[in-house]
Amino acid sequence: MSKIEAYDIKVRKKVLMKNPQPYKMKNGSWALKGTSTETGINLFKIVGRQKPTISQSRFEAIKDLFTSRQCECDKIC
Template sequence: MTTEWYAFDVKARKKVRIKNPQFVQLKNGRWAVTGESEETGIKVFRFLSKEEVEKYVMKR
């Protein structure tokens, strides 16, 4: 995956880059990206918009 994903790190209190990003689908059908924070190493999570899902997830 060539796109860099960013999410909010609660521990660092700022937006950080996601290490090892993976697409996950929630029970309600919504898509998200999850991985580790580069700053603190904790798990971070980011919901995807419909446009992002069509562009990145459905393309695979």
């Protein structure tokens, strides 16, 4: 998934954002919403007037999770 950092208030530092989703605010600007990898709270990062592109969708991430497993025969199936 994408490596997006946002400021986590609880730990007072930048952390990786888990499951970032684009969000359009009332004034027309775009932001990313997600959850913190360390504390699990909601994170919000304003990115500007253009819609952000996230490199990998949820479906592709789940698909990769199941297709990259190793079988009992030591092959990647």
